[in-house]
Structure formats: structure tokens, C-alpha cells
Amino acid sequence: MASVAFRPDVDIPGQARPAGGFGIDQNGEYRENLNQRLICPDCNEDPPNLVEEFSSGDMVCASCGMVLGDRIIDTRSEWRTFANDDQGNDDPSRVGDSINPLLNGSQLETNIAFGEGMRSRELHRAQNRSQNDKATKGLLSAYREISNLCEAIGIPKAVQDSAKHIFKLTEDNKLFKGKPQEAVIAGCIFVACRQAKVPRTFREVYALTKVSKKEIGRTFKQLEKFLQSNREANTTGSFLMVENYESTGTTSATELCARYCNNLSFKNPHLMEKISKVLAEKSSSVKDLAGRSPLSVAAACIYMASHLMGDPRTSRDIAGVAGVSDGTIKTAYRFLYQARENLVEKDWLTSKGAGRMDRLPVN
Incomplete structure (x- = not known):
């Protein structure tokens, strides 16, 4: 310079x-x-x-x-209140609301507040009847249902918004005309979870929504086909990026291990999660486990890892978290036990790893 x-x-x-x-x-x-x-x-x-x-x-x-x-520009937030101006009350309400892309219309109309007088209440009810059409009421009702269902199983807010965005796309394109709304909501939640890498199984969504697994599967396939053929449908850019939508495969056992380990209260959940994930990845080489449910494979890997590292959990405890029977876990574990020499890494058996092969139960 x-x-x-x-x-x-x-x-x-x-x-x-x-x-x-x-x-x-x-x-x-x-x-x-x-x-x-x-x-x-x-x-x-x-x-x-x-x-x-x-x-x-x-x-x-x-x-x-x-x-x-002179002419200094005010860069502060603009605050203004119209409530009780004559009484001098300080009620800084934000001027206008941000546009919600999940609702139709410009959303910049004037709203009449619900006041104390009879005249004010009548005006408020009359405006609601004239402005809140059936489509908007239906969307708001579906959004509330999606939020309640997602919060019940701990799905993050971003995934909830993605599910709502997918639901609005289906409503705008009349994709599921005549299909029960519960099935559409279940499919939207399932697709949003898959895309956000927060996997939920068909069984979990079925237990949440009471929609049959077969119906959820049909809705899921239709949604995937629709989103892949309408990549340019997303104009908001704030929720699910539909233009970058990618088809997802079946939820793997590796993706389920982390959530199951967190719910089992291990002394060292991160270590248990790491070992069970490695076991789940290597389990694809076990021919006898081919075709088995990812839930049972993930549960068997956690069962094996917990005994190997000296923090054992019973098959019944793991079954309660994974949603499978303890007999199914033990059956899958037997095949893992037979291939234990190829699955267990030597680093786990060192003094630092503190793992011991003789801790593994036969059944």
C-alpha cells in the first residue's frame, strides 16, 4: 500500500x-x-x-x-403502538409482522383487536368470518397437529418447519385429494426426518400417528416422486430445499445406534455410541443378518458393545428402547457372537480400551 x-x-x-x-x-x-x-x-x-x-x-x-x-438517519428498530394512545400507555408493539411463507395471501391486512366493548367484539368476529377462509383454517389446524406430534417425540423445530412446508406444497398442488389428513401428515413428518438426517422408523411414526405402516409407506413413495419431479417448487429457501431433494434409502442400523445409546443412560454414552456404530457397519459382512430389520441389528450391536465394555444392559432394557422383542435381539446377537473375531477391533481390548472378550455372553 x-x-x-x-x-x-x-x-x-x-x-x-x-x-x-x-x-x-x-x-x-x-x-x-x-x-x-x-x-x-x-x-x-x-x-x-x-x-x-x-x-x-x-x-x-x-x-x-x-x-x-442534519438529516441523520435513524437506524434503530421502529416501534409504534396504537393501543390505548389516549391513555398514554407504553406498549411498544412491532409495526407489522413478518410474512409467513407457510400461509397464503399477503398477510398485510389490518386486524381489529378483541376489545372490551360489545361493539369491538362484534367487529372482531365479523372480520374473522370475512378474512379467515377455510383453506387458511385447514392449514393452521394441520400445522398445529404437526407441531404437537413432532414435539411428542423430540423432533427439532427445523424439521417441523420442513414437514409443514412439504404439507403446504401438497395442498397447493392437490396431491392427496381425498386422502385422510392424518396419513398426509405422517408422510410429511417421515420425509422431513429423512432429509434432515434425523431418522425415524415406520414403526415409530405409526406409534405416533396411529396411521398404518402400509399407508405411511404409500404416502412416502408418492411424496418422494412428487418432490423429485418438482424440484423448482420451493421458492422460500428457508425450510426444506426441495430443489436439492435427494431420494433416501432405508434407515440404517448405524443411524439408530446414537439415539438408542442416549436413551439407555450409559456411563460413557459417546464411547458406547462409537463402538456400536462400528459394529453396525461391520455387521453388513455377516450373511446371517442380511435382510433383518435395522432396529434388531442396532439393538444387538448395542447389546454386544455394552457387555464388551463392562457396562452391560439386558436385552429387555434395550428392547424397551428399540421397540423390538428381547428374543429378536438375542437371535441377532447370536450371529454377531459367532463373528466376534472379525467384528471386535483390537484397540477395544487394550488397557486404554478396557474391553474384554470374555465378558460377552453366549446368548
């Missing part, structure tokens, strides 16, 4: 003097010094004691009251 030699400041009578000025670079040209501060020419205080009066739009010296600038 070229060096700049600054000229001394020149006072102009009756005007504010900026601290800094102009400089001359190596080519002999004048360059403005952007590192400037406004100083009152009467007080000459450094640092200056200036106040921005946003109500009048002036920059004023707080020491002597001299106006040093």
Missing part, C-alpha cells in the same frame, strides 16, 4: 473540523483520509461529546449545543 503524508488540519470558521483531513500519495495526488472524526469547532473537545437526536435528525454537540449535522 502506498504511504500517505497527511496535511495539517485547516480550521474553517463556523464549521465543524474533521480530525484527519487529506493526504498526498507517492504520485502527488490528493487522497481523502477516511479515518476522520467530527469535532465541534467551538469546544474543540477530543474525543468529541456528540449526541445524535433521531427525533429531529440532528447531530448536536452535548457540551455547547451547537448543531453539527
Whole structure:
């Protein structure tokens, strides 16, 4: 960067003097010094004691009251209240609300508040009848149902918004006309979970919504086909990115291990999660486990890892978390036990790993 030699400041009578000025670079040209501060020419205080009066739009010296600038832009949030203006109450309500992309219409209409007088209540009810159409009421009802179901099983807020966004796309395109709303909601939640890498099984969604697994599967296939053929349908860009929608496969046992380990209260859940995931990945090489449910494989891997590392859990405890019978877990575990030499890594059996092969039960 070229060096700049600054000229001394020149006072102009009756005007504010900026601290800094102009400089001359190596080519002999004048360059403005952007590192400037406004100083009152009467007080000459450094640092200056200036106040921005946003109500009048002036920059004023707080020491002597001299106006040093006008038309100051107010960058603060705009607050205004129309409630009880005549009574002088301080109720800073935000001017206008942000547009909700999950609802139809501009949403910039005026709303009549529910007041105390009979006349105000009648106006409020009349406006609700005229503005809240059946489509908006149906969307709001579906959104409430999606939020309640997702919160019941701990699904994050971002996934809830994705499920609502998918539901609105299906409503706008009349994709499931005549199909029960419960089945559509279940399919939207399932697809949103898959895309957000927060997997939930058909069995979990069935237990949540009471919609049959067969119906959830049909709705899921239709939704995947619709979202893949309408990648440009997403115009909000804030929820599920439909233009980047990718088809997902079956939920693997590796994805289920983390959630199951967190619910089993291990002494070291991170270590148990890591070992059970490795076992689940290696279990694909066990031919006898081919075709078995990912739930039973994940549960068997956790059962094996817990005994291997000296923090055992019974098959019944794991079955209560995974939603499978303890007999199914033990059947899958027998195949893992037969291939234990290939599945268990040597690092787990060292003094640092603290794992021992003789802890593994035969059944």
C-alpha cells in the first residue's frame, strides 16, 4: 500500500473540523483520509461529546449545543403502538409482522383487536368470518397437529418447519385429494426426518400417528416422486430445499445406534455410541443378518458393545428402547457372537480400551 503524508488540519470558521483531513500519495495526488472524526469547532473537545437526536435528525454537540449535522438517519428498530394512545400507555408493539411463507395471501391486512366493548367484539368476529377462509383454517389446524406430534417425540423445530412446508406444497398442488389428513401428515413428518438426517422408523411414526405402516409407506413413495419431479417448487429457501431433494434409502442400523445409546443412560454414552456404530457397519459382512430389520441389528450391536465394555444392559432394557422383542435381539446377537473375531477391533481390548472378550455372553 502506498504511504500517505497527511496535511495539517485547516480550521474553517463556523464549521465543524474533521480530525484527519487529506493526504498526498507517492504520485502527488490528493487522497481523502477516511479515518476522520467530527469535532465541534467551538469546544474543540477530543474525543468529541456528540449526541445524535433521531427525533429531529440532528447531530448536536452535548457540551455547547451547537448543531453539527442534519438529516441523520435513524437506524434503530421502529416501534409504534396504537393501543390505548389516549391513555398514554407504553406498549411498544412491532409495526407489522413478518410474512409467513407457510400461509397464503399477503398477510398485510389490518386486524381489529378483541376489545372490551360489545361493539369491538362484534367487529372482531365479523372480520374473522370475512378474512379467515377455510383453506387458511385447514392449514393452521394441520400445522398445529404437526407441531404437537413432532414435539411428542423430540423432533427439532427445523424439521417441523420442513414437514409443514412439504404439507403446504401438497395442498397447493392437490396431491392427496381425498386422502385422510392424518396419513398426509405422517408422510410429511417421515420425509422431513429423512432429509434432515434425523431418522425415524415406520414403526415409530405409526406409534405416533396411529396411521398404518402400509399407508405411511404409500404416502412416502408418492411424496418422494412428487418432490423429485418438482424440484423448482420451493421458492422460500428457508425450510426444506426441495430443489436439492435427494431420494433416501432405508434407515440404517448405524443411524439408530446414537439415539438408542442416549436413551439407555450409559456411563460413557459417546464411547458406547462409537463402538456400536462400528459394529453396525461391520455387521453388513455377516450373511446371517442380511435382510433383518435395522432396529434388531442396532439393538444387538448395542447389546454386544455394552457387555464388551463392562457396562452391560439386558436385552429387555434395550428392547424397551428399540421397540423390538428381547428374543429378536438375542437371535441377532447370536450371529454377531459367532463373528466376534472379525467384528471386535483390537484397540477395544487394550488397557486404554478396557474391553474384554470374555465378558460377552453366549446368548
